[in-house]
Amino acid sequence: MIKRWFPNGEWMVILALLAEIGIFSGVAQNFLTTGNFLEVIRLSVELGLLALALTPVIITGGIDLSVGSMMGLAAVAFGSLVMDWHWSIFAAAVAALLIGCAGGALNGVLIAEFKIPPLIVTLGSFSAFRGIAEGITHGAVNYSGFSKSFLFLGQGYVLGMPAQLPVLLIALGGYAVLLHRSVIGRGLYAIGFAGNGARYAGISVARRIGLVYFMSGLAASVAAIVYVAHLGQAKSDAGTGYELDAITAVVLGGASVAGGRGTILGTVLGLFSISILQNGLHLAALPSELTGILTGTVLVLTIAMDRVRARSKTSGGEEAIEMKNSQVAILCGAILLGSLITAGANVWLVKSLKTPSAASATHTPVIAVMPKAKGDPYFVSCRIGAEEAARELGVELIWDGPTGLDAAKQNEIVESWITRGVDAIAVAVENQAGISTVLRKARQKGIHVLTWDADAEPDAREYFLNQATPEGIGNALTDEAARLLGGKGDFAIITGALSAANQNQWIAFIKKRVEEKHPGLKLVTIRPSDDDRDKAFSETQTILKVHPTVKLIMAISAPAVPGAGEAMRQAGRKDVDVIGLSLPGICKPYILGGVVQTIFLWNTKNLGYLTVYAGTMLSENKIPPGATSFQAGRLGALEISGSQIILGAPLLIDKKNIDKLDF
Amino acid sequence: MKKGVRSQESGVRIAERFRGEISVGVAIVGLLIVLAFLAPGFFTRENLSDLVLANMPVLIVALGMTLVILTGHIDISVGTMFAICCVAAGEFAKLGLPAWGAGLAACFIGATLGAINGTLVAYVRIPSIVVTLAAMVAFRDALRWITQGAWVQDLPSNFQWLGTTQAASNTITFGIAVALAIGIGWGLRNLPAGRSVYATGSNANAARLVGIDSALVTFSVFAITGALTGCAALLNSIRFNQIPSNAGLGMEMKVITAVVVGGTAITGGRGSIQGTLLGVILLGIISPALTFLGFSAYWERAIQGLIILCAVGFDAVRSRWGRAGDFVERTA
Secondary structure, eight states: OHHHHOTTSHHHHHHHHHHHHHHHHHHSTTOSSHHHHHHHHHHHHHHHHHHHHHHHHHHTTOOOTTHHHHHHHHHHHHHHHHHTSOOOHHHHHHHHHHHHHHHHHHHHIIIIISOOOHHHHHHHHHHHHHHHHHHHHTTTOOEEOOOHHHHHHHHOEETTEETTHHHHHHHHHHHHHHHHSSHHHHHHHHHHHOHHHHHHTTOOHHHHHHHHHHHHHHHHHHHHHHHHHHHTEEOTTTTTTHHHHHHHHHHHTTOOTTSSOOOHHHHHHHHHHHHHHHHHHHHTTOOTHHHHHHHHHHHHHHHHHHHHHHHHHHOOSSHHHHHHHHHHHHHHHHHHHHHHHHHHHHHHHHHHHHHHHHTOSSOOOEEEEEOSOTTOHHHHHHHHHHHHHHHHHTOEEEEOOOSSSOHHHHHHHHHHHHHHOOSEEEEOOSOHHHHHHHHHHHHHTTOEEEEESSOOOGGGOSEEEESOOHHHHHHHHHHHHHHHHTTOEEEEEEESSTTOHHHHHHHHHHHHHHHHHOTTEEEEEEEEOTTOHHHHHHHHHHHHHHOTTEEEEEEOSTTHHHHHHHHHHHHTOTTSEEEEEOOHHHHHHHHHHTSOOEEEEOOHHHHHHHHHHHHHHHHTTOSOTTOSEEEOGGGOEEEEETTEEEOOSOEEEOTTTGGGOOO | OHHHHHHHHHHHHHHHHTHHHHHHHHHHHHHHHHHHHHOGGGGOHHHHHHHHHHHHHHHHHHHHHHHHHHTTOOOTTHHHHHHHHHHHHHHHHHTTOOHHHHHHHHHHHHHHHHHHHHHHHHTSOOOHHHHHHHHHHHHHHHHHHHHTTOOBOSOOTTTGGGGSOHHHHHHHHHHHHHHHHHHHHHHHHHSHHHHHHHHHHHOHHHHHHTTOOHHHHHHHHHHHHHHHHHHHHHHHHTTSSSBOTTTTTTHHHHHHHHHHHTTOOTTSSOOOHHHHHHHHHHHHHHHHHHHHTTOOHHHHHHHHHHHHHHHHHHHHHHHHHHSTTOHHHHHO
16 A cells, blocks of 8 residues: 555655654744645746656656746846846746756757757756856846735735745646656656667657756746745845755655655655745744755655665565664664754754743844845954944844845845844845835734845835945945056956856946046956955956956955965966955955055944844834934944935055954 | 888777877867968967866866776765865864874875765775766755855964965975876776776776775775865965865765876776876866857857767777677777
């Protein structure tokens, strides 16, 4: 019976899923509610579409790494057709689907006709699709402002269900029929088991293989449209990293990467065990790094148990004894896993129980603060200030965010905070249009909303903690460059990722300032560093050679300044200046060594401090509407202008003052 | 007459032997010719030496990856291992170990992580892409959690350039990379251990039947890849005076692309170190070459992807015309 319903040990995933649900309903607040359940489903739709599409691909023994990139390409094409070319939503959607089909067909032809291994083909189209999307939009264009009726598809409810759920259900039904109830599906299993055998049995292998890649391109473009409707924005970085999550879901669901095994049921189970894990960790306010660690562990454990089981079956002979051994092994594994999870859960329980009991008399405000990316040194130093303020005020601080720049993840975490019920949310916004919808929802639920570092739409938050305007930063950098160059000369910019919204805003203001005030300056090139010190280093070396006239490098991403500084030091080019936007801590050796002249930054610790302070004051209603200033603890009185709290002008950091700064 | 036939035959044999490498070679030569005409500045000594140094870490990791792919497996956790080894090397150096000691420690940690992958792949028999996918995600997040994104700073002064001069340290780096490439390349062709890597990748069961411990071979290539990653991490770290904790992001893609573009079959059993070398060269020069040629950075990634697809596609088309009916053998 079990064998028939769960041919690939999917019951193990069910057990893991049940364990997750059991633990989180104990540990996480508001986890076991219908509302949360529906949110989990909403967040799983895009990933689910990709995972469904990858199931037949993996069953044939192939792989498709290009699905995430195809999402980016289809999203950008859709956005551009609607916004720039004024096509109707329907026509643009059809065009985006056709692009998905074309991309899928390209993969399919190369794999099925030209017999190039799928890993290589999709590795190539992985960078080609994303590259085209970045090329079309220059990485910067962010299409937003779609009509309400379209956004309903991603944000609305139909009969209490998320509006995009039918899309997932149709795809689910379609793929289930295709794989488990059709001749084509049987053929796909045959191909995965033994490609030659399938061919000799009269299955047109090439056509079937082509079909699954074609469909995977199509599914990726459907996911792209849902993604755009969900976030309200289309940008070239849509779907970054989704391919790995989707593959994880499929493999977790018992599909064999060697081909021939896998079910749609397994994929769905795998998908939900990942998304429930992420959701539960957010609700329990556990650091999101645990997601990766736990997913990895669960993945290896489930498959290891499955392998132990499979091996015992293939070795004949002492079958009876082998079977018993394997059962013991599985049992041991299950007990081990169970006890590990219980032990872990206990630790967390104790942890999460401690805070409420300590402050049971009066309600402790919970302030949830989100950086743009958790590992970024800039936000790491903001966190120090935030923790200081939380200690001083005796509030509970939840500090969580995406591990890399990821607008969709930010929405997901805010959703989970709303479900959990916090007093104030402060977000460093990655994407304005995308996050505003969910922030408005938080305000409707009575949660105080702030933005810091970068702003959302004004009506989505109460206050924006303004550390420095993009215009102020652009002007300060350009003026400093003009001062160092004596008003005349060539300069180059090293930015973060080409699609980074902040940097692109600064670049726009830098260009404007050059045009208006410093006609002698000339921006010769903009190179990406992808926020990677080593890449900034090599890019600087290349710029120095390709553009020998460049006399100044402006590095506007925190890790890029030390990269450019080191390149300058090693090249011994004393005649080229380096300025930028970075943290004093990592630039200190270069500023003292004289290779980096000036960096700009505001006091990041103070920014973190202010964020938590303002959040607490708001949640205790201590900032009356219409106030023009506000007392922010050790920072003293800060000006409130309109709905912005101003931290102060950006700090100019050079040889003279760097020793006094401790962030 | 007879002589002519023989030389023709050996010509064919050479072409056959370097079958996988030809299309990459053609792509590199083509790119270089274009550069020679349009941007001769590319060929300055300074630029070439910068490029060589920047690509040494990728080359060293790619050597290990070649072994892994030759056995028919894959390791997508190298970028994560690279980051862990970088941070570990820095921390050990701060504890007072000399740079070479920190390097050995980093290699040891890399080898341990590789051995974990190897054990799960070779003995527990979990597909390598699953094991290394899990390792990539889990270890990266663990590192992020432990370091909280902070860089390793205040390294002892004898860490950068191994305490010697920049030129000497660059020579040492180059020397180590070349020695490793030649050693592994020679060993693969001439040592029993090297041949057993090919045998395992061609057909693991057949290899076992002729007495090769194919599980041990698989385990070893993963451990070696880990150790090489540690070595690459050290050689990269000593060029700077601080260590970012997010090093090696996306490195696995770069390395795997270099290896497969270099003609190593992803299904195992076919490929070579010289092919990998060419693959690393092609990938290493594409991006700076496009900059020299004045392409906007916004189109670079698309062009890179297309060049790779062309190089691989050309190879596939040629081998399809050359050897019809080869499909069965290659996809099986």
